[in-house]
Amino acid sequence: MTSSATAEIDRVLYGRGERLAIAAGGLLMLGILAASLLIAQRTSRDAADAIAARTLRTATIQMMDSLLSAETGQRGYLLTGRREYLAPYTKAVSRVPVLMETLDRRIGGQPDMIGWRNVINDKMAELAETVRLEEGGRHAEAMAIVQADRGRHDMEIARAISDRLGAAESSAILGDIVRSEAGARLQFGVDAGASAVLILLAVFVGRGFSRTVGALSLGRAELIGANAALQAGRDRLEAAVAERTADLTLANEEVQRFAYIVSHDLRAPLLNIIGFTAELANATDRLNRFVTNNLEPAGITVPLEVREASQEDLPEAIRFIQTSTAKMDRLITAILRLSREGRRVLLPERVDMAVLLGNIADSVHQIAEKAGAAIAIGDTPALISDRLAVEQVFSNLIENALKYLQPARPGQVRIAGALEGDWVRYSVADNGRGIASRDLDRIFELFRRAGPQDTVGEGIGLAHVKALLRRLGGTVVCESTPGAGSTFIVKLPTVLAHSGEVTQ
Amino acid sequence: MNAVPVTILLIEDDPGHARLIEKNVRRAGVANQITHKLDGTTALEHLFGRGEHSKSDPLLVLLDLNLPDMSGTDILARIKADPLLRRTPVVVLTTTDDRTEIQRCYDLGCNVYITKPVEYEGFASAIRQLGLFLTVMQVPEQD
Numbered sequence: 275m276t277s278s279a280t281a282e283i284d285r286v287l288y289g290r291g292e293r294l295a296i297a298a299g300g301l302l303m304l305g306i307l308a309a310s311l312l313i314a315q316r317t318s319r320d321a322a323d324a325i326a327a328r329t330l331r332t333a334t335i336q337m338m339d340s341l342l343s344a345e346t347g348q349r350g351y352l353l354t355g356r357r358e359y360l361a362p363y364t365k366a367v368s369r370v371p372v373l374m375e376t377l378d379r380r381i382g383g384q385p386d387m388i389g390w391r392n393v394i395n396d397k398m399a400e401l402a403e404t405v406r407l408e409e410g411g412r413h414a415e416a417m418a419i420v421q422a423d424r425g426r427h428d429m430e431i432a433r434a435i436s437d438r439l440g441a442a443e444s445s446a447i448l449g450d451i452v453r454s455e456a457g458a459r460l461q462f463g464v465d466a467g468a469s470a471v472l473i474l475l476a477v478f479v480g481r482g483f484s485r486t487v488g489a490l491s492l493g494r495a496e497l498i499g500a501n502a503a504l505q506a507g508r509d510r511l512e513a514a515v516a517e518r519t520a521d522l523t524l525a526n527e528e529v530q531r532f533a534y535i536v537s538h539d540l541r542a543p544l545l546n547i548i549g550f551t552a553e554l555a556n557a558t559d560r561l562n563r564f565v566t567n568n569l570e571p572a573g574i575t576v577p578l579e580v581r582e583a584s585q586e587d588l589p590e591a592i593r594f595i596q597t598s599t600a601k602m603d604r605l606i607t608a609i610l611r612l613s614r615e616g617r618r619v620l621l622p623e624r625v626d627m628a629v630l631l632g633n634i635a636d637s638v639h640q641i642a643e644k645a646g647a648a649i650a651i652g653d654t655p656a657l658i659s660d661r662l663a664v665e666q667v668f669s670n671l672i673e674n675a676l677k678y679l680q681p682a683r684p685g686q687v688r689i690a691g692a693l694e695g696d697w698v699r700y701s702v703a704d705n706g707r708g709i710a711s712r713d714l715d716r717i718f719e720l721f722r723r724a725g726p727q728d729t730v731g732e733g734i735g736l737a738h739v740k741a742l743l744r745r746l747g748g749t750v751v752c753e754s755t756p757g758a759g760s761t762f763i764v765k766l767p768t769v770l771a772h773s774g775e776v777t778q
Numbered sequence: 779m780n781a782v783p784v785t786i787l788l789i790e791d792d793p794g795h796a797r798l799i800e801k802n803v804r805r806a807g808v809a810n811q812i813t814h815k816l817d818g819t820t821a822l823e824h825l826f827g828r829g830e831h832s833k834s835d836p837l838l839v840l841l842d843l844n845l846p847d848m849s850g851t852d853i854l855a856r857i858k859a860d861p862l863l864r865r866t867p868v869v870v871l872t873t874t875d876d877r878t879e880i881q882r883c884y885d886l887g888c889n890v891y892i893t894k895p896v897e898y899e900g901f902a903s904a905i906r907q908l909g910l911f912l913t914v915m916q917v918p919e920q921d
Binding site: 538541542543545546549550553610614 | 874894
């Protein structure tokens with residue numbers, strides 16, 4: 275994927291609107307969180323206040339309740355003289371100081387509370403005194419205190435203060451409740467707002483997302499369409515290639531047949547020329563023998579013109595004809611061989627190059643020795659190919675290397691190989707006379723040669739090598755420094771595809 | 779040598795080749811009658827048609843494979859399929875040394891396969907060798 279395509283996808287995935295929305299959403303969430311925390315703190319404070327107010331209210335009510343209980347117990351005791359009536363009083367006596375302490379802690383500084391405490395203490399003191407007098411059997415004295423209305427008066431004041439305190443406390447509780455409710459409402463509002471914002475954000479981003487998903491699925495659909503189009507194009511291309519290949523194969527087969535027929539049919543008249551030239555030579559011999567054996571011993575003078583004709587002109591002409599026909603025969607044979615080679619079915623098999631090259635070196639041993647040359651075979655990886663074709667390639671290259679040596683120095687032919695991915699690269703290097711750069715392509719053409727024509731050859735070998743390598747799916751190139759030597763580099767697939775029917 | 783005459787049937791479309799072959803056969807000292815047919819049709823007529831050739835007469839066939847009207851191998855197959863003619867020695871003469879073609883001819887029963895241009899010595903000796911199995915009339919060496 276290209277970087278521009280990546281950028282495009284980024285753009286689609288995260289539009290500017292979505293980016294802003296997500297940033298704003300983040301900020302909002304932070305704000306909501308902070309507000310929530312503040313509200314929660316306040317609410318919890320309000321709640322604590324409310325609890326405190328309730329505790330105070332409870333304490334106030336219990337205080338009044340305890341006072342009444344104490345009075346009830348005292349009255350019962352005084353009326354009956356029986357101690358069991360005193361139980362509410364005793365209980366209240368132990369509870370009042372505890373309640374008082376609670377109240378003092380809460381509202382100890384308030385004027386009502388100061389007054390309330392005094393009146394309660396006084397009431398409790400009056401009750402304690404009457405109970406003590408009663409216990410001491412002084413019933414009348416106790417009753418006198420009760421009837422003095424001190425206690426009743428105290429109770430009235432205490433009740434009045436209690437009512438006032440109660441009202442204040444209730445309103446405090448109410449306020450707390452109201453505040454608490456307001457806090458809760460605020461909390462709810464904030465939460466609701468946050469939820470709304472979140473929902474809006476989700477909707478917004480979701481819409482963006484769905485747009486993105488839509489764009490993506492649209493892109494995917496487009497991609498599928500493009501792929502289908504690509505596939506269709508590829509199919510068309512493959513069909514075209516197959517068609518072209520079939521055409522080429524046909525054309526190739528035609529060229530093969532053509533070469534075969536031409537060489538065959540060229541050969542028929544050539545054979546007549548060769549045969550009748552032999553007849554001519556034969557006849558000339560007989561003529562000359564007759565002159566030498568019969569006429570001259572008989573003293574018959576053969577005119578110089580006739581002698582020249584039979585002994586020089588005819589043999590010379592015949593020689594030229596024979597040289598030319600011999601060459602023509604070789605050329606036609608070469609074309610025939612090439613066309614036949616082109617039709618041969620290749621048989622891929624494992625070829626141990628070290629063994630194959632060793633055999634070639636052995637077969638050219640005498641030629642090498644005569645040329646004073648050494649053949650060195652280095653590391654040469656094996657491959658799977660057509661043995662015969664590979665052998666012909668390297669035979670030709672090695673024979674060439676030995677053929678075009680520099681007489682001035684001992685010949686060196688070095689063969690090496692190395693794996694290059696799915697290929698094997700072989701090199702056949704010599705220190706021979708080299709090839710001019712302008713001839714590097716020409717030498718692979720049929721019947722073309724380079725450099726001084728001082729060796730026998732028709733210019734077939736390298737054309738054959740090239741044709742063979744083309745069939746083997748390989749290549750050959752030549753690197754050369756004139757006067758220093760040439761290196762032929764052959765590249766072959768490590769595994770030759772099994773394509774028996776292909777003709778080239 | 780006894781004197782049962784063997785006829786040589788030369789089936790060759792190229793008159794030059796035919797002449798050269800004839801000359802070399804003669805030069806090899808073979809004096810038998812040579813019948814020359816220039817195409818497959820007339821050759822088959824000669825072999826299988828009425829009249830001209832009696833199937834019981836001993837015969838040697840020199841056969842060119844490249845004929846204008848048919849392949850020499852068709853004629854070879856016909857000869858080798860015929861109960862009377864199948865013992866007839868056939869020398870295949872052709873311009874090609876194609877291995878598969880040579881193999882095919884031997885499979886069809888050809889006795890000698892000779893590649894043109896005929897190396898005359900080899901050609902003559904092949905004819906003579908065949909003559910050992912047949913009764914080939916030899917003429918005395920001329921030289």
